[in-house]
Amino acid sequence: MAAAARINCSSVQNTLFFLNPLHYSLNSKATHLRTRLHFRRNIPSPSRRAVFCSTATTNDATRQVNEAVSEPFVLTTPLYYVNAPPHMGSAYTTIAGDAIARFQRLLGKKVIFVTGTDEHGEKIAAAAAAAGSSPKEHCDVVSQAYKKLWKDLDIAYDKFIRTTDPKHEAIVKEFYSRVHASGDIYRADYEGLYCVNCEEYKDEKELLDNNCCPTHLKPCVPRKEDNYFFALSKYQNKLEETLTSDFVKPSFRLNEVQSWIKSGVRDFSISRASVDWGIPVPNDSKQTIYVWFDALLGYISALSEDTEELNLQTAVSSGWPATLHLIGKDILRFHAVYWPAMLMSAGLDLPKMVFGHGFLTKDGMKMGKSLGNTIEPNDLVGKFGPDAVRYFFLREVEFGSDGDYSEDRFISIVNAHLANTIGNLLNRTLGLLKKNCQSTLVIDSSIAAEGTTFKDSVEKLVEKARVHYENLSLSSACEAVLEIGNAGNSYMDERAPWSLFKQGGAAAEAAAKDLVIILETMRIIAIALSPVSPGLCWRIYAQLGFSKDHFDASTWSETKWGGLKGGQVMAQPKPVFARIENQTEAENGVESAKKVVKRKEKSPQAQRTVEA
Numbered sequence: 261m262a263a264a265a266r267i268n269c270s271s272v273q274n275t276l277f278f279l280n281p282l283h284y285s286l287n288s289k290a291t292h293l294r295t296r297l298h299f300r301r302n303i304p305s306p307s308r309r310a311v312f313c314s315t316a317t318t319n320d321a322t323r324q325v326n327e328a329v330s331e332p333f334v335l336t337t338p339l340y341y342v343n344a345p346p347h348m349g350s351a352y353t354t355i356a357g358d359a360i361a362r363f364q365r366l367l368g369k370k371v372i373f374v375t376g377t378d379e380h381g382e383k384i385a386a387a388a389a390a391a392g393s394s395p396k397e398h399c400d401v402v403s404q405a406y407k408k409l410w411k412d413l414d415i416a417y418d419k420f421i422r423t424t425d426p427k428h429e430a431i432v433k434e435f436y437s438r439v440h441a442s443g444d445i446y447r448a449d450y451e452g453l454y455c456v457n458c459e460e461y462k463d464e465k466e467l468l469d470n471n472c473c474p475t476h477l478k479p480c481v482p483r484k485e486d487n488y489f490f491a492l493s494k495y496q497n498k499l500e501e502t503l504t505s506d507f508v509k510p511s512f513r514l515n516e517v518q519s520w521i522k523s524g525v526r527d528f529s530i531s532r533a534s535v536d537w538g539i540p541v542p543n544d545s546k547q548t549i550y551v552w553f554d555a556l557l558g559y560i561s562a563l564s565e566d567t568e569e570l571n572l573q574t575a576v577s578s579g580w581p582a583t584l585h586l587i588g589k590d591i592l593r594f595h596a597v598y599w600p601a602m603l604m605s606a607g608l609d610l611p612k613m614v615f616g617h618g619f620l621t622k623d624g625m626k627m628g629k630s631l632g633n634t635i636e637p638n639d640l641v642g643k644f645g646p647d648a649v650r651y652f653f654l655r656e657v658e659f660g661s662d663g664d665y666s667e668d669r670f671i672s673i674v675n676a677h678l679a680n681t682i683g684n685l686l687n688r689t690l691g692l693l694k695k696n697c698q699s700t701l702v703i704d705s706s707i708a709a710e711g712t713t714f715k716d717s718v719e720k721l722v723e724k725a726r727v728h729y730e731n732l733s734l735s736s737a738c739e740a741v742l743e744i745g746n747a748g749n750s751y752m753d754e755r756a757p758w759s760l761f762k763q764g765g766a767a768a769e770a771a772a773k774d775l776v777i778i779l780e781t782m783r784i785i786a787i788a789l790s791p792v793s794p795g796l797c798w799r800i801y802a803q804l805g806f807s808k809d810h811f812d813a814s815t816w817s818e819t820k821w822g823g824l825k826g827g828q829v830m831a832q833p834k835p836v837f838a839r840i841e842n843q844t845e846a847e848n849g850v851e852s853a854k855k856v857v858k859r860k861e862k863s864p865q866a867q868r869t870v871e872a
C-alpha cells in the first residue's frame with residue numbers, strides 16, 4: 261500500500277483434543293508394550309489434525325472446537341504498492357504473517373492468510389511511464405515479483421489479491437455506493453500539500469523544512485482539486501469508543517492512535533480528478549477512487565471465492581471480519597482510523613485487531629522503495645536460504661519495534677542458533693546413534709524420560725513458546741525454542757553418552773536412552789520452530805525418520821513429550837543447516853579456512869562434534 265502520514269521524521273495442561281482420545285491412548289499403550297520387547301521399525305502414521313486449546317478445560321476445549329469450525333483465523337498483510345519490486349521491509353511483514361498463520365494452523369484453526377498487491381494510483385502510473393510500459397503491464401511484472409519472492413521465502417498464503425482484479429473493482433464500487441447511501445460522501449474543493457509517495461495530503465505541521473515529507477524526504481506539492489469527501493468527522497465519537505487496547509497493538513501504538521482521534525478527525529478526500537489509473541467513481545467517470553479507499557477493500561474482496569456470485573455480501577460471508585491486520589506503523593492511521601470508520605459507514609463488522617510493527621531501518625531511516633535504501637531480499641535468500649532469513653528477522657527484531665540489519669550479526673546469530681545449537685545437536689546425536697544403536701531408537705521417549713526432570717523443563721519451555729506465539733511476541737517465541745536447544749546441549753554435555761557407550765553394560769544402556777531423550781527434544785523443537793523456519797524443521801523431521809505427510813499434518817499438540825517410539829529408525833546423519841562461512845574468510849582461501857578449522861576446534865560445539 262502507499263506509504264502514509266508519519267508523525268515524526270525518524271519516522272494439556274493444554275487440552276489435547278484428539279478426535280478420538282480413547283483410541284489414541286489405547287494405541288499408544290499397545291505400541292508401548294511392543295516396543296519394549298523388540299527393536300522394530302515403527303513409523304507413526306500422520307496424525308489427524310488435533311485441536312489444541314491453551315490451559316483449557318474439556319468444556320473450553322469443546323467450545324474452542326466449535327469456534328475453530330465456525331470462525332476462521334483471517335490474517336492479512338498490507339497489499340504492497342507495486343511502484344517497485346519488494347524489498348526486505350515488505351518481506352518482513354509477510355514473513356511475520358506467515359509464521360503467525362502457520363502457528364494458528366498448528367493449533368487446528370482454519371486460517372485464511374491474505375496478501376496481495378495495491379496497483380492503482382498516480383505513483384504506479386508514473387512508475388510504469390518511467391519503465392516505458394502500460395500501467396497494467398507494469399503491475400503484472402511487479403506483482404509477479406512479489407509472488408516469486410513469497411515462494412522463495414516459503415510463504416504459504418491462502419489468497420493473493422490484486423486490486424486490478426475485476427472482482428475487486430466490483431466490490432469497491434458496491435462499497436462506495438453503500439457509503440454514499442449512508443450520506444457519508446459529499447463533494448468539495450480541496451487545497452493542500454500532497455506527497456505522491458504517501459499518496460496523501462499532509463498537514464503542514466507534520467512536514468520538515470521546504471515542506472518535505474518526513475518519510476520520503478521530498479517536498480510535498482501544492483494541489484487544488486474538486487473531490488469527493490468521506491465524512492470521517494461524523495465518526496469521531498464512535499471511533500473514540502471503539503479504539504480500545506484490544507483493537508490496536510502494541511499498546512504504545514494505541515496511544516498514538518488515540519491522540520490522533522482526540523485531536524479531532526477530519527474528513528478526507530476519497531477521489532482524484534487528476535488520476536486516470538484507478539477505479540472510476542460510480543456515476544462520475546471523470547474521477548477515480550482514491551487509492552487507499554480502493555486498496556483497503558482488497559482485504560474483503562480477497563475472501564470471495566471465484567465460484568461465488570460476486571458481491572460484497574458473498575465476500576463478507578466468506579470470512580469477514582479479519583482477525584488480524586498486520587501492518588507497518590507507517591500505515592496505522594489508514595487501518596486504525598479511516599478503515600474502521602469506512603466499515604461503520606457501510607454497516608460492516610470491524611477487524612478484530614490491527615498490529616503495527618516497527619521498521620527495518622538503514623542508518624536510522626525506514627528502509628523503503630521510495631527512498632531506495634533497501635536490502636534486496638532475493639540476494640539474502642539466494643545467499644543464505646529462506647530459513648535463515650526468516651529466523652534472523654523474526655528472532656532479532658522484537659515484533660513491534662524497529663531493527664537494523666547487519667550482515668555480520670546475521671551470520672553470527674544464524675550460525676550460533678541454527679547451525680550450532682540446533683543443527684549440531686541433532687547431527688552429533690544421530691552420529692552416536694548410528695555408531696552405537698544402528699540408527700534405531702531403543703525405547704519409547706516417554707519411557708526414556710521417566711524419572712528425569714528434563715522432560716518437564718522441555719514442556720515448560722514449549723508452553724512458554726506457545727504463549728509468546730499467541731501474543732505475537734515472535735522473537736520471544738524463537739528464544740523459548742532456542743532455550744530448549746540449549747537445554748538439550750547441556751543435557752548431552754552433562755551425560756556425555758559417548759563415554760558411557762565406551763563403558764558398556766548398564767552405562768551403555770543409559771547412553772542409548774539419553775540419545776532417545778535428545779532426539780525427542782529435537783522432534784519437539786522441529787514442531788515448535790516450524791512456523792518460523794519450516795524448511796529447516798522439515799529437514800529435522802526427515803532425519804528423525806518421519807515422512808513429509810507426517811510433518812505437514814503435525815499439530816501443536818504433538819509438542820507434548822512422547823512422540824518418538826522405540827524401534828523407529830533414524831535417517832543417516834546429514835547436516836540440516838550448513839554453517840555460513842564469513843565472506844572474508846572464504847575470500848582469503850586456504851589460509852583462513854585453516855583459521856576457521858582452528859576456531860571450530862576451540863568452540864564447544866566443535867568439541868562436541870569431535871566427541872560424537
Ligand SMILES: Nc1ncnc2c1ncn2[C@@H]1O[C@H](COP(=O)(O)OP(=O)(O)OP(=O)(O)O)[C@@H](O)[C@H]1O
Pocket residue numbers: 261262263264338339340341342343348349350352353457586587588589590591618619620621626627628629630631
Ligand atoms: N522498512 C520497513 N520495515 C518494515 N516493514 C516495512 C518496511 N517498508 C515497508 N514495509 C512493509 O510494507 C508496508 C508498506 O508497503 P509499501 O508497498 O508502501 O512499501 P514501502 O517500501 O514502504 O513504500 P514507500 O517507500 O514507497 O513508502 C508497511 O506497512 C510494512 O508492512
Ligand SMILES: [Zn+2]
Pocket residue numbers: 263264455456457458459473474475476477
Ligand atoms: Zn511521503
